[in-house]
Amino acid sequence: MSTLHAFDPFAPDSPSHTGGSADGASLVQGDYGYAVLDFDLATKVLRDTRFINAALTLMEQFGITDGPVHDFRAKSLIMAEGPRHMRLRTPLARFMGPTTVEDIRAVLRGILEDIDPGKDAAGPVDFHAAVDQKIPARVYCHLAGAPAEDAPVVASLSARTLALLQRDPSLTESILKAYDELFDYLGDLIARKRQAGLGDDMLSFLIRQEAEGKLTSEELLSEATAMLEASSVNTAHQTGLVVWTLLRDRAAWARLVEDQSLIPAAVVEACRLYPRPGIVSKIASVDIELDGTVIPAGSDVHVAVWSANRDPERFAQPNAFDLDRERNQPLTFSTGLHGCLGQSLAKVEMEEVVRYLLNHYPHARVVENGTDIGHAGGRWLVGSLAVDLNPSTTATTS
Numbered sequence: 001m002s003t004l005h006a007f008d009p010f011a012p013d014s015p016s017h018t019g020g021s022a023d024g025a026s027l028v029q030g031d032y033g034y035a036v037l038d039f040d041l042a043t044k045v046l047r048d049t050r051f052i053n054a055a056l057t058l059m060e061q062f063g064i065t066d067g068p069v070h071d072f073r074a075k076s077l078i079m080a081e082g083p084r085h086m087r088l089r090t091p092l093a094r095f096m097g098p099t100t101v102e103d104i105r106a107v108l109r110g111i112l113e114d115i116d117p118g119k120d121a122a123g124p125v126d127f128h129a130a131v132d133q134k135i136p137a138r139v140y141c142h143l144a145g146a147p148a149e150d151a152p153v154v155a156s157l158s159a160r161t162l163a164l165l166q167r168d169p170s171l172t173e174s175i176l177k178a179y180d181e182l183f184d185y186l187g188d189l190i191a192r193k194r195q196a197g198l199g200d201d202m203l204s205f206l207i208r209q210e211a212e213g214k215l216t217s218e219e220l221l222s223e224a225t226a227m228l229e230a231s232s233v234n235t236a237h238q239t240g241l242v243v244w245t246l247l248r249d250r251a252a253w254a255r256l257v258e259d260q261s262l263i264p265a266a267v268v269e270a271c272r273l274y275p276r277p278g279i280v281s282k283i284a285s286v287d288i289e290l291d292g293t294v295i296p297a298g299s300d301v302h303v304a305v306w307s308a309n310r311d312p313e314r315f316a317q318p319n320a321f322d323l324d325r326e327r328n329q330p331l332t333f334s335t336g337l338h339g340c341l342g343q344s345l346a347k348v349e350m351e352e353v354v355r356y357l358l359n360h361y362p363h364a365r366v367v368e369n370g371t372d373i374g375h376a377g378g379r380w381l382v383g384s385l386a387v388d389l390n391p392s393t394t395a396t397t398s
Contacts, residue, residue, distance in 0.1 A: 005022065005023070005025065005029060005030055007022045007028050007030065007039075009302055010032060010167075010302075010377055012373070012374070014306075014378070015375050017037075017309050018312070018318075018319065019311050019312060019318050020037060020038045020039070020307065020308075020310065020311035020313055020314075020318075021037055021038050022033070025037070026040075026192070027041060030397045031291075032302060033299055033301060033302060034300065034301045034302065035301075035302045036303045036304060036308070037304050037308065038308060038313060038314075039308040039309070039311040040312045040315065041308075042305070042307075042309075043280060045303055046282075046303060046334050049081055049336075050202035050284065050303055051283065051285070051288070052081065052282060052283050053078045053281075053282065053338065054281035054283050054300065055076075056073050056079055057300075058060045058165075058281070059164060062164065062171075069176055069179045069180075072222055075219075075222060076222055076226055077089060077222070077223065085337065086188065086337075087214070088215075088219065088223065089341065091205065091206060091214065091215065091392060092202075092223060095206075096341055098344070101265075101344045101348055104139060104142070104143075104349075106346060107134070107139065108348070108352040108353075109356070111134075112131070112352065115130065115131065115134055117312070117387075118360065118361060118389040118390065121389060124388045125386070125387060125389060126357075126370070126385060126386060127238045127240070127385065128236070128382050131239075131353060132215065132236045132237070132240040132243070132382065133232075133236045134151065134155070134234040135236070135239070135353065136158075136349060137152070137155035137158070137231065137232045138151045139155050139345070139349060140231035140232065142201075144166060144189070145199050145202070146189055150185075153185065154228060154231060155232045155236075156178075158228065158230070158232035159179045159229060160175065160178035160396060161182060161229040162191050162230070162233050162308050163175055165377070165379065166376075166377060179225075182228060182229065183221070183225065185228075186224045187221065190203060190207065190224065194207065197249065202227065206220050206223055206308070215387045220335075230342065234277060235346045235349060235350075236382075237380065237382045238271060238332075238346065239350050241270065241274040241373070241382060242266075242271065242384070243353065244366060244371070245270040246266055247364055247365060251264065252323055256354070256358055260355060262323055263351050263355055263358075264347070265325070265328070267350045268330065268349050269321055269322060269323060269325055270321070271330060271350075272330035272332060273310070273319075274380050275305045275331075275332040275380065276332075276379060276380055277332065277379065278304070278305050278378040278380060279302050279303065279305065279378030279379065280302070280303040280331075280334055281303075282301045282302070284297055284299045285297060304378070305331050305334075309331075309332065310332040315328075333346070351395060361389040361390065363390065364387055364388065364390075365387070365390055365391050367386040367387065369386065370386030371385050372384045
């Protein structure tokens with residue numbers, strides 16, 4: 001049974017919880033609603049379509065109860081269920097298939113060579129600003145067929161629209177302005193593509209889907225908006241968390257230097273330990289029995305991903321970084337029908353950043369003075385990540 005509990009999944013110190021159940025309870029209740037803490041129950045909730053996405057409710061809590069931004073969210077892919085959800089998800093899933101994702105590796109390597117963070121660096125660099133925050137937007141521009149010089153605009157729009165997840169109503173005006181800019185940007189980009197001729201990029205693909213009657217004009221813009229808002233900020237933070245984790249574990253880093261085939265496993269394990277989307281919020285659409293408790297319709301149910309990912313019932317020695325961990329399928333990118341569409345792309349981006357460091361800066365180290373990584377609102381945040389790419393042999397380890 002779930003009873004009121006002191007545990008708060010949104011508290012800044014919540015990661016001090018070792019993972020899994022709290023005081024033997026997998027489901028706890030507080031002023032925030034209900035929190036799901038262990039891996040099995042979290043998986044069950046994320047795969048149960050009766051628990052719907054809370055994004056629209058969160059937007060309404062900001063006072064955004066009508067208008068184009070509210071309409072976009074209400075009709076968006078993440079709010080859709082059943083046949084409509086599959087119809088909207090299928091085009092993007094097809095475009096983001098294994099071939100497209102693997103082809104991005106060569107593009108990523110070119111981007112990394114171009115922005116080489118060690119170029120002219122006389123000391124530690126803020127790797128988050130120099131690399132993490134630049135790559136996802138550049139990749140989005142490539143996929144969407146947008147000019148590469150639009151990358152700073154894309155990164156800014158992604159960060160400002162997803163500021164909604166900070167749960168700070170004082171940001172409402174800024175968020176609305178960012179969505180207006182995003183709609184204008186995409187509307188102009190789509191119009192230019194129609195005029196200049198379609199290519200083999202993602203937006204051209206969606207425009208063809210509209211021409212074939214598989215998407216409406218409104219759905220085309222909605223799909224494009226959803227991809228842009230999710231394109232950059234979360235991947236940038238998760239990349240920083242992966243680099244931070246691996247560079248601080250010198251034994252694991254040494255193994256990666258010797259055997260780069262371990263890179264995918266290293267990325268997954270780092271994402272397990274420090275998941276950027278630490279909370280996935282849902283709403284019960286009907287009364288739902290869960291772990292012996294009836295969750296009333298309309299209740300907030302928050303899946304604590306960071307807790308589920310460290311559940312000792314699912315992961316042996318859950319707080320340790322283990323390159324050889326078996327059955328390592330954390331919930332960092334969610335699961336079920338609403339699992340992250342871009343997770344394969346995000347993993348490839350992180351893998352190539354790690355590979356670039358291994359090939360070009362194998363002795364790189366984190367410098368704690370200048371690194372700002374914390375936890376707020378259920379999410380891990382990278383403020384800055386100071387990395388000495390070329391430490392001298394006498395440098396003090398950190």
